[in-house]
Amino acid sequence: MNPLISSKDQLAPLFQKRPTNYQPNVFTESRQEFTELEKKIVTLVVNQIGHMSLKGETIIGSNLVFNVPFSELTKNNHKQIADAAESLQSKRLAYRDDVKKEFHYITPFPSVRSAMIDGKRVIELIMFSAVVPHFAELGQRYTKYDIDMMLTMSSVYSQRMFEIVSMYQSRGQYQFSYRVDRLMEILNCPSQYIFNDFRRNALLIAQRELREKANIHLDWAVQKEGKKIVALDFTTKTTQQLATEAVKQDQRQINKMAINEAVTTAWQLMKGYKLKSWQKDLIISDHSLLETFYRVDSELANGLRTNIKSPTAYLVKSLGIDQKKDAKNLKTLDSKQLQIPGLSTELDALTNVPQSLAAIFGNMIMNE
Template sequence: MKKLSSTNKSLQLADGQLSLVFESATVTSPVEVNPETIVLRTDTNKTILIREPLKLLTSTTEFGFFERRLYWLVLREVRNIQALDKLKIKPFEELKFRFHYSEVIKGNPNSSIKKVLDLIQKRTISWEDESGKHTNVVVFPMAEYWPNKGIIELTMYHAVIPVFLFLGSGYAQYGLEDALILSSEYAQLLFTNLARFRNTGIWRVGLDELRELIGAKEKSYNSYSAFRTRVIDLSLRQINEHTGLSVTYTPMMQSRAVVGITFHIKSKMSVDELEKETKKAEMKQRYDELMQMDIAEIIAYAGTKLSQYYPSFTHQQRKAILQNSDKLQAFLRADLYADYGFANKDPEAYVAQSVFNYKKKGLPSGDVG
């Protein structure tokens, strides 16, 4: 099956089901610097918005600090095949993920990758379906590491794949670099929960529920004073300093006892900027989905687009787009850019400029990926 492909995914068919391999750019171009000062030569993580399904958010509190980093890297890879509609999720037999170890231990050079893999291979998540059936599943039954290459490979169990891909039950969305920069488990979990309420700007949560959500179950945190100073305040200091959120809080009182917290959440990025970043992430997702289609399907899709929305294109221009792979990919990118409202002044002229290098004063330039 021939494909146009600009992604780092390998698709295979086995017994009618798909197996998908994700390979991080750091595997083929590993960094050659001390992990303590790593600057990854991959996509700029600040522009990567990952989506964490709520079912996962509430069932991964047992993951440790480095395990959660690996888990976030997995979410980075699957973001382009996540869907709001269960019917759009392909029947994957398994998903494999390959990373360079430096992505996981960034800033912590003395950490043991082998220990991290031993732990993540045992981690489970659980959920209940519509009928009330309770399921508990090991997420990554196989975790491998090649020390001489610095390569980690995780294999996701088939039964858990839809949980990672289905967003229809809600999800938290946040920047990957915002998450990776946090240096404590409590800050990691508090940040991802706060990100759920970025749009509403407020999160009211009971004290016991909050302790459960961020894994602060130690007896030493039973008193509100200790929980506030050693968990909430320290976590928010990191979150406010290093992420795109600015958070304050007030206690919820019952008589003289604190029974909950009201978090007040502001985004350092304006609503328009955040929407733009979100649109770019969605465009990238749609483009990568197109690149996974059979070449005949891609050409048919482009042909329909050309006939419906580009009536001024000549026969020769359409033929050039449909018969030249470079021009076809340029057309698909530019068409998505127009679809998402980034070429409102003159979409046809913008697409013509992008595909054929036509120049017209005042036209924007841009790309989805």
């Protein structure tokens, strides 16, 4: 039994990892001294206290006691956790505003120790009652993010930028700005860093990990005063948003085409599917089917439709021709409709994958 725990202290419910974290924005924008593993421990604590706060379960004036299973952090490297727990006990949160001449430095976890609960080894953390509001007071605006995505981040800079991006996306904002010195302070960058160090060791690493692990595309433009970079304007887009934009761009390109060009391009795109000859004829002979073909092909090629095992089967079903059989009774097309300049009757070998319009036009230019 931990002698620091009294009967007045509140023991958090048995650990149960929830898929979403909730935390105050003021915590998101605080300077945090945590290492990558320490941050993961804190993330799991936030996972518990955020849901307690949402349910109104935190008791004002009581210390909070959390038990985080070792198994949530590692399978066998207990020494690594012990080292992180030892250093976590002394790490601080810093709230500082030199304009208002205000500052507040907080040590969130005065006691961090290992314990056994129901045969499982856990990290027991005590959070003083005065610190609880910094983690629990969500208010009207708070940061919400997927905990599993956070836990996959291998850099503390990626973890922190993921929180910041999530804070703005929780508000429906995909553009935001920070002064460089302010952002470097929030991310707890070494004081000797110049902008190139910050860009190379923090921003570029975060940009890569957010793209690879969270499907978030983070870009920035610089603001200068003279030659000095003083601020950054960030833009974030999800993979889904980029795919949607690409589909819309394809549609704009299609809308500019003459009918002959549209049919010629459709024939090229059809090489990416295992369509029967009569199905191809049916698609190009029906304006509505041709429009649907272009839309579905673009969605597949740009990644807007995922987990599709058979693009051909999906396309045919989307066109509504999956139940049709060889249409021998189709009306013969007007031969004038098919007199399309430059259309070869001998198509290239099947690629077996849908191609975007950009790729098709690139290939056509290269082959000219």
